[in-house]
Amino acid sequence: MNLYESIFTRKSTRDFTATPLSESKIDELRGFIENVPPLLPDAAISYKIVGPEGVKGMGVPKAPHYILISAPPQVLRNTCAGFLFQHAELFLYAEGYATRWLGMLKSKEQDKNFVIGMAFGEPAKPEHRTIEEFDRKPLTEIAQGNDPRIEAARLAPSGLNGQPWYFITENESIHVYQKQKIGGVLGLAYKMMDLDVGIALCHLAVASEELGRSFHFSITESAPKTPGGFLYLGTVK
Numbered sequence: 001m002n003l004y005e006s007i008f009t010r011k012s013t014r015d016f017t018a019t020p021l022s023e024s025k026i027d028e029l030r031g032f033i034e035n036v037p038p039l040l041p042d043a044a045i046s047y048k049i050v051g052p053e054g055v056k057g058m059g060v061p062k063a064p065h066y067i068l069i070s071a072p073p074q075v076l077r078n079t080c081a082g083f084l085f086q087h088a089e090l091f092l093y094a095e096g097y098a099t100r101w102l103g104m105l106k107s108k109e110q111d112k113n114f115v116i117g118m119a120f121g122e123p124a125k126p127e128h129r130t131i132e133e134f135d136r137k138p139l140t141e142i143a144q145g146n147d148p149r150i151e152a153a154r155l156a157p158s159g160l161n162g163q164p165w166y167f168i169t170e171n172e173s174i175h176v177y178q179k180q181k182i183g184g185v186l187g188l189a190y191k192m193m194d195l196d197v198g199i200a201l202c203h204l205a206v207a208s209e210e211l212g213r214s215f216h217f218s219i220t221e222s223a224p225k226t227p228g229g230f231l232y233l234g235t236v237k
Contacts (some may be wrong), residue, residue: 008155010089018062021120076233078192083202116195157196157199162190175232
């Protein structure tokens with residue numbers, strides 16, 4: 001299974017075995033992460049891989065490994081982080097491992113630049129699903145225009161399943177927008193919509209490579225008018 005195929009069957013889990021990955025597999029993961037082209041050329045995103053002794057937080061599932069993602073203040077910080085580490089999530093799933101993004105996870109070591117964490121390890125049971133089992137909005141609610149790559153973005157995971165993205169296709173470009181807030185009591189406190197859009201952009205990038213299309217993300221002043229309730233983030237060309 002490759003990264004693109006993973007998009008259409010992946011499923012996050014809270015149930016991991018205690019068996020750690022081999023050092024060689026961890027090194028392979030590190031090598032993969034280091035070779036993912038960043039969303040923006042100057043993106044400065046760092047990470048650590050730790051065991052259970054290195055994390056804290058309410059409702060954190062027990063897993064043998066956690067990725068702690070950090071980044072100093074910068075343009076589209078969270079979006080760049082989501083983009084990079086969704087690649088890692090797809091890589092792990094393609095290799096037969098389980099993952100879960102964890103908004104409540106914290107590092108036990110103080111880190112003022114901490115963004116978010118991810119648990120990973122062997123699944124307690126196989127985790128996968130069919131397209132019909134994804135609880136996602138239809139394309140007509142998240143996009144204007146047609147581009148086959150947007151289906152991959154539609155299936156991206158997001159906090160509270162808020163799916164806070166919108167895409168407008170124009171010639172060979174896809175303009176990307178972020179919802180300013182999501183509904184519900186929990187949605188009022190949720191502040192990671194920009195990271196979620198980065199995850200969706202990862203799926204767009206992976207689909208672009210699979211379909212032989214280019215993927216170059218930048219911020220332009222010539223994007224179509226921003227839809228109501230959304231913020232313009234950038235354009236894929």
